[in-house]
Amino acid sequence: MRNKDVIESFNHAVSGIISALKTEGHMKIHYFAAIAVILLSLFLDLSRMEFTALILTVALVIITEMLNTAIEHVVDMVSPEYHPKARLAKDVAAGAVLVSAIASVFIGYLIFYDRFSNYSISIIDKVRKNPVHLTFLAMSLVIFAVIGLKTKYSKGHGTFFKGGKVSGHSAIAFAIATIVSFIAHNFLIIILTMFLAAMVAESRIEGEIHSLDEVVLGGILGVAIALFVFAFFLGR
Secondary structure: OHHHHHHHHHHHHHHHHHHHHHHOHHHHHHHHHHHHHHHHHOOOOOOHHHHHHHHHHHHHHHHHHHHHHHHHHHHHHHOOOOOHHHHHHHHHHHHHHHHHHHHHHHHHHHHHHHHHHOOOOHHHHHHHOOHHHHHHHHHHHHHHHHHHHHHHHOOOOOOOOOOOOOOHHHHHHHHHHHHHHHHOOOHHHHHHHHHHHHHHHHHHHHOOOOOHHHHHHHHHHHHHHHHHHHHHHHOO
16 A cells, blocks of 8 residues: 555656646746756766756756746635735745756856867767766656656646556666667677566556557657667767
8 A cells, every 4th residue: 555655646746747847838948958958968078976966956946946836826726816925925936946047057157168168079989988877868868758748648647657648667668678788798688678678568558557559659769769879879
């Protein structure tokens, strides 16, 4: 029962993200900006601390925007008529978003300026030798893509963890299997990993959580993104 409650909590949380993406124009901007920053970081020789600061900054902007959206909805529900304090609450929440956005600009400047000014082809060579970073990039893009597709095509049901237009489990499973095929040098490991991905996809159909086309779409999405990232940067 406890496990079911945990999954249900994740479902509600992701539903909130999808709702914010559907209804808030600024969230869409933050969403695509996050993808762009993650992609950009791939070309730069960031230290762990710098990469951590970058991820936290992206998360902070998105979190404050979501909190701002939640506060606006609560204020509108509690005070449908104009009230100075209701306006103040909305203004303060919007101000929090602005502060986080300004901070993200300064942090981005501090991280990226020197690297842009000294940009060279050797940076790409370093990326090619960093499968850990490539794996993180591929998995992040898969998750963003699945949430984006669910946001655009969902009919008010399904989340990243259960149901929806595309199977997130299948996308992640086949992305992992594809990544393993690039990194591993053992044919048996590759076959077993692909088999596990297929079992994940089959379980989503068996549990009547996804239809066959949703599972296939998820698998294609995961494979395509992983292939693009690894084939492009590893030159395979």
